Amino acid sequence: MLFNSYEYLLLFLPTTAAIFFLLNRFVSTTVAKLWLVAASLAFYSWWGLAYLPLIIISILVNYGVGTALGSSYLAPFSRKAVLAAGLAFNIVLLGYFKYANFVVDNTNSLAGTSFHLDRIVLPLAISFFTFQKIAYLIDSYHRKTVGYNFLSYALFVTFFPQLIAGPIVHHREIVPQFSDPKAALLHVGNIATGLCILSIGLFKKVMIADTFAGYVSTGFDTEGALQCVDAWAASLSYSFQLYFDFSGYTDMAIGSALIFNIRLPINFNSPYQATDIQDFWRRWHITLSRFLRDYVYIPLGGNRSGELSTYLNLFLTFLVGGLWHGASWMFVIWGGMHGVAIVCHRVWSRYGGQMPAALAWFVTFSFVNLTWIFFRAKDLNSAKRVLASMINVLDGSLLKMFDIQQRHATLLIGLGFVIVLFAKTTVEFCTEARNLERTSVVSGAALAISLIAMSFVTAGVSEFLYFNF
């Protein structure tokens, strides 16, 4: 079920919340939690029942392994073996569904073999919930999950606001909330703030991201010659589309969860205001960066083994981050570019390099915008085509950016810059105590406008971009 669908907004979310609080009030919190798990599994199965067994088996296996790791009955060696088996289970599952075709295709083209593997459909959300479970197992090994019961664990994995595309929540910040008796009580303030965040997120997706999508397709999904102005419009539009799409999704997840008194971590903090690449990764998809830091970079050795080793670890972490997004060399290139940039930034900082803030912002944004081309393009030739057209300023088309055919795109991109550079984040906007009345009015209007726009034939319901990962 898509967050930006009438089924979710007008039926699923209000019904699930109403029954949850009624069960809490009149039956028991355990039954209410069971209801939430069932509703979440129904939410997951909306696209099809095929992968429902997969997520259920995965929950059972990981909870079993986690419980075993947390117990005091296993010898140290056995605990390591159980942890390795548990990690292998998750990695093999993810590897099979996400990377098997990629490996076979590349093996065939490199070694001239002709192995055949039917196209495997990626189960929804597997990249996200696999990361959560890996974190859970490692922390169970370190005995940081003692006392979790099965229901809380199942709810942590399946809780529908974060199930499909994050934020990649850590059990430590979610499971205790489910056990808090206050979470069982209907909290008007949380509902109001949740509705506000949800509505602004929906607006970002329906009214902003989907509007940019048209200009992105013009540049990336067409063949033939591309004018310089169209290439720039496509490239910048994608930077904005991805941001508003993904941060809109995250807002909707945070808002939905807050209605149930659950606080999800923020995932975006005005990333396009970043003045260096490290700053960018502290603001963009924060929960992924956090996971990669804690469960890839630090286990690789982090910065503990000298400068060169740190550079290598940073680079490898970003390669993993790139590959996590999908089984494609384009994501590897994208991750590699960010890895190199992070290393360069570290070297630059180490030797005291500085530049004016405006220039630093410009360099950072330009680099991020450039790398999104590789992230979005279907292959290297397509990326080269867009890049070559962007460089081809001598075609004179940039001078036509305010002509009648281009004016709309130019103004929209200008508006995009104004919002990403000067607007508050959604959470800041909706929690500003001084202006609660104003935020209620604005977010109510945002919800209504988005619901109306969703009824437009030309708009339709479009999936969130991060559903593909």
Place this chain on the structure above:
Amino acid sequence: MSQISLFLKSAVLTTVLVPLLWVLSLGRYERAEHWLSDVYFAKLYRAAHITEPKTIIVSGSNSLFGFDSKTLEDKIGRPVVNLAGHAGLSLDFHIKMAEKFAKPGDLIVMPLELSYYAARPDLTAWQVANMSSWGAKYMDWSPGILLNFFRNSSFTSILTRTLIRRIPGDAESKVLATVDANTAIGALDWHGYSYKSMNSRGDILLKWAPPMAIADQPYTYGFTSDFAIQRLQSLQANLIEHGAMLRLTWPATMRNRLFDLSREKDQSIVQSIKDRLTVAGLSIICDPQTFQFERQFFLETNMHINAEAAERRMEALGVCMSDSG
């Protein structure tokens, strides 16, 4: 609780306001072919002021351009008013024009562009933009049509129409005086897409125009849609009920390597349309080859013929209209 109450009030108010804003913005400016507004005003003015039985021409621009109503009047002996407009307009728009002005004894001649026989009920963005701006005054806005157009709109268009000035246009007296003056001249010089290039019968009959898009075109692959057939059947029944008659005929086309009616292949494509219409009880008169012209007779697009070709077209149309009664 007051926060949630404010939130809900704001949402409900916006839900009411946005569609209301859209309805109020109908007829205001949007990027569209606004020149058609004055063109239709002059055409409809004439259609409304002819009292005796008349012939009404209805189609896209293949008959707005390259059609000589005066010559046809002389041949068939009854007044002609040319209501042809633009091939981007919906089939329903043309049908409504025909139904609105048909009176007992009238003959409706429709040299529809071949693409109309494959028409679908869906609205195009072009149609929405044009009908929501200049075309609003020519539409019969039933709640169903309003909802359909609203659902095919966008917020950009609502904002544009709400914020931007009303459609600029010339005074009605000036439009009528200009087309009357043009009637006395005959074939005109190019004054752009404007009533200034048109005569009072509704023809844009030009000697010359700057070429813009005279590219090869297949015009049709022979596909006919159930929707188009049903709408034309309904029009025919409606006209008969009101004592008028419908005559479908062929549009002007350009002979090119993708569509050449001297070739058997293209003849059979056209024949397939004719067969489908015949089965549906809709006859189409004349030989389509007599309305196909060489490239040099076309003005600025591959749809619009010049005055010289228009005379040949009227000759052929006059003959087959007489033959078909």
